[in-house]
Structures are given as structure tokens and as C-alpha cells.
Amino acid sequence: MGRSDPSDAEWERLRPFLPVSNGRCGRWRDHRQVIDGILHRVRTGVQWRDLPERFGPWKTVYERHRLWSADGAWERLLQQVQAAADVAKEIAWDISVDSTIVRAHQHAAGARRPGSGSGVKGGRRGGTPGRDAVAKSRRPPGGGGAGGEGLGRSRGGFTTRLHLGADGRCRLPSLIVTPGRRAGCTQFKPVLEKIRVPKPGPDRPRKKPDSVAADKAYSNGPCREYLRRRGIRHTIPEKTDSQAARLRKGSRGGRPPGFDEERYKKRNTVERAINRLKQYRAVATRYDKRGYVYLGTATAAALTIWLRA
Template sequence: MSRRQELSEAQWERIAPLMPQVRGRSRPFRDHRQVVEGIVFRYRCGLAWRDVPERFGPWQTLWKRHKRFSADGTWDKIFTSLLAEADAAGDIDWAVSIDSTINRAHQHATTLPRLTGGSANHTNLRTEPGDHAIGRSRGGLSTKIHHAVDGKGRPLAVLIGPGQSGDAPMCLPVLNAIRVPRPGPGRPRTRPDAVLADKAYSSRAIRTELRRRGVVAVIPEPRDQQGNRKRRGRRGGRPVTYDPVLYKGRNVVERAFCLLKQWRGLATRYDKHAINYRGAVILAAILTWLRT
């Protein structure tokens, strides 16, 4: 693949049929590949839209196309299609790891009025939260990417939240966002074989829900919860058990974040709207699956 290309020929052939086409008398789209490569270049290098090289076309076209594809679900459609192909080939490891990472929000992303602590509708991945998924934490204004990856570190679901939000309340919404269609009729797969998470996700509500779904919980119990359970005696319940060997595989989600933050436009958030920022994260996930 040429250094001046963001996508190889084989990669583009896989997603080209999934790109939207204009019907009727509307103006045709500018070359999709040129635009997609321009969007990838912008986020990979962390440039302002106006600074994207002219070989990718007008910067206004790149920005409008990315905004449109993020809002109308085009990026999610391509992402879901690649997941379906991988699952049909038996390539998805369903020992799912879940975690989050905090990214600093640049001042360019924080010029919109925010309702601090605004609620987000997690049932619709493309609903803009009231605070635009930007919160104030000890390090300043920040945003958080909540990630669920398969056993090989490849993304299965992505949600965006404010930086000061906790991990445990987002666990079930992230798991509910996993929907991998199967070939032919039938419902998409939504249930992992196991969920691997660190102590931040240790709660009775999460363990109860995973048990109800028949999912193995590989989540260690923090010391404060252990002490509280022992003080309550029989009412505290049984000790939490998990597979420590399987838990060692949780590091794949940390490696996935390291790969994600190689894109400078994702390591630092410059987008005002959470929808556009999440769209870029999904675009990075698409490229991760295309490389496999």
C-alpha cells in the first residue's frame, strides 16, 4: 500500500459496496474513497479540517460527509457488516473484555454550552447527550471512551461518556450495544461467553445480570467489598470466584486502547459533538477489522 493511501485496494473493495449511493436526480457523491481516506488522514494526524491536504478534496466535503455518516449510521452499518463477516467465519473470540479510557478534551471541543451531568440515552447510540459527553475531572475537561473488545482485542461496541463518569454504570449499556448479525434469518448475537473486567466493574447488579444471561463473569472483587461481605457474615453472601488464568487475557482491551490512541485526533478530542467523535472511533474500529 502506498504511503499516500490510507486504505489498500483489498480493504476498499470490502467496504465500497456498503457506502451510500445517491438515487434520483440528486447531485452524486464525490469519490467516496478519496473522502474516506481524507477523514482517516485527519483523525490519524490530529489536524484541523482546514489543514487536510488538497489531494483529499475540499475540507468542507470531508467534514460534512463525516458528520453525515456519523449521524445517519453509515459508519455503524459498515462496522456491523464487518463483525457479521468475522462471526460467520468463526473469527470472533467471545471472551469479551470491557474497559474505558479518558481522553483530554481540547478547547476547540468545549466551546458549546453544556448541561453538567446531562443524561444520555444509551439505547440510541447516535443520540447527542446533553453535556456532549464532556465532563470535568481532576485533569480538566475530558471525555471517556467505553470499549468492549473480543479476545483478540478487536472492537465489538463503543460508547462515549463524560470523563468523570464511573465505569460500572456503563457496563451493561456497553454490553447491550453488542449486536452481531448472523447470516440468514435469526436474531443477532448479543451474548458473550465470558466478560472480563477489572475491579471497577465489581458490583452485585452486574454479576446478577451476567448470571441471568448465562455469561461467565471474570471480575475480581476489591478489598473493601471483601471486608464488607465478611462483616455481614452469612448475610454477606458467598465469596466471589473467578478464573485468574482467563483474567490474564483482559490486557487485550488495554492494548486496543494503545492502538486507538495512535490516532492523534482520538487521543485528544477536538470534536464539539459526541456523535462525530464516536463516529471517528467507529471508523478506527472499521480499519482494525479491515486489517484482519
């Protein structure tokens, strides 16, 4: 058993939520062997073709990961594990939001454009849509979007950016992938709205945290207005220029936003969660060409963190 392989106890927590074969691809290879192979690649960053033989054919492992990334299976597994933790009262609902830059390897460039006809880079003869075109219609939101598969040029070079939230125990309830040049505050609302922890029975899933903390990058009107509209307590420091502008206006500038210094000290949970996430080398350096596949890679790493918390 390798370091990245789930233990028997972790496997028993995950096994009830695994998808079953849809019958179109025959009988699926043993889930545990394939998931062990996926998590080995997520931890080590090894090329798919170089996976050890004990995980079976590398193509099977890759295709399972690509399929589950496209149809949102990784995210549904993460939600089910979160639901079990919520029932056990193990989730600290004080959420901290931040983002982090990830350098993209040169192999992450050059993804084929899905659905292109013949004569166009990435197209198929006769204009028949390829597997990536089919996956595009099934992929979950937050896997790249208009930014060219979540890749872009920024001061750090060829990069992508992970926007995320972390609970009070350094675990990640939501992840979004954008190009590296995309500012963190632009994805503040999508990150919070992606939090969705199912409840047992007919109860609605929980989507609202008890409180939210973020740094000055999120100190703007739209972010604060969104939190006020949802009735979420928040701790976000005011920018110096915003404070000066408010003071210049006198009574017309309004009251200063509330700020809880003790709550803000706990915002380091998201920094520690990012450090924990980047222990997985396929997350710390992006090798995946497709944005939705990289989101699946990051979600599989976050799922492992939840299982081992």
C-alpha cells in the same frame, strides 16, 4: 497512497457495505477519495481545513463524516465488517470491558445548542433549526447524551471518556462516549448491549458474548446481577472492602463470587485495544465539538482496526 489510506484488499472488504446516495444531495463524490480523507484526519488529527488537496474539498470530506456520524452509518459499517469476520470464525467472543479518559482540546468546547432561536448562543434567526438540530434527531445512542456533548470536568481537566469492549484479538465491538467524570461501571450494561453482530439470512444478530472480564471498578451488585440474568460467565475480582463486609456477615454474607485467574490474565486485550485505538490522534485527543461526531471518529478508527486485524 498514504499510511492511513485503506489498501486495495481492505477497500474491497469495505466497498459492498457503503451507503448509496439518497438523491437529495446530487451525486456523491467518489467514496474512496472521501473516506481516505476522513481516515487521514482521524489518524493525524489535522484540522479539516488543512486536509491535503488530493482528498478533494475539505468541506465535502467533513460533511460526509458528519452525516455518517449522525445517521449511524459508521456503526453500521462496523457491524457489517464484524459480521463478515464472524462468518469466517475470526471473532474471539471472550469480551473484556474497560474505559479510558481522553483529553479534550480547547477547540472542542463551545458547540452551539441545536434548535435555539434568535438571540440565544448558537441560534438561527427566526428560530429555524440548524443542521445540528437535524442531526440531533438522527444521531445514534451513545454519542454524548446528558453530559453536554460528552464533555465534562474531572481530575484530568476538560475530558471525555470512552467506554468500550474488546474481543480476544484486541478489536472493539462497541463504543460509548460520556463525560470524563462518568464512572466506567455506569456504562457496563450499555457497552454490552451495544454489541450486535448481524447473521446472514433470517437469523438474529449475535449479542451475547461467551464470557466477560473486567477489573475491580465493575465489581458491584448491578453488574454481576446483569451478567447472571443473561447467563454470561464472568471474571471480575472482588473488592477488598466488599470481601471484608461479606466475611463479617458470616453465613449471611453468601458465597464468594467465582474468579478464574487464567481468564483474568487475558483481560489485557482491552488495554492493548485502547493503546491501538489511541494511535489515532483525533481519538487520543478530542477535537470534535459534537459528541456524536467524536463517536463517529472513534468508530471509524475502530473500523480501520477491524479491517487491518
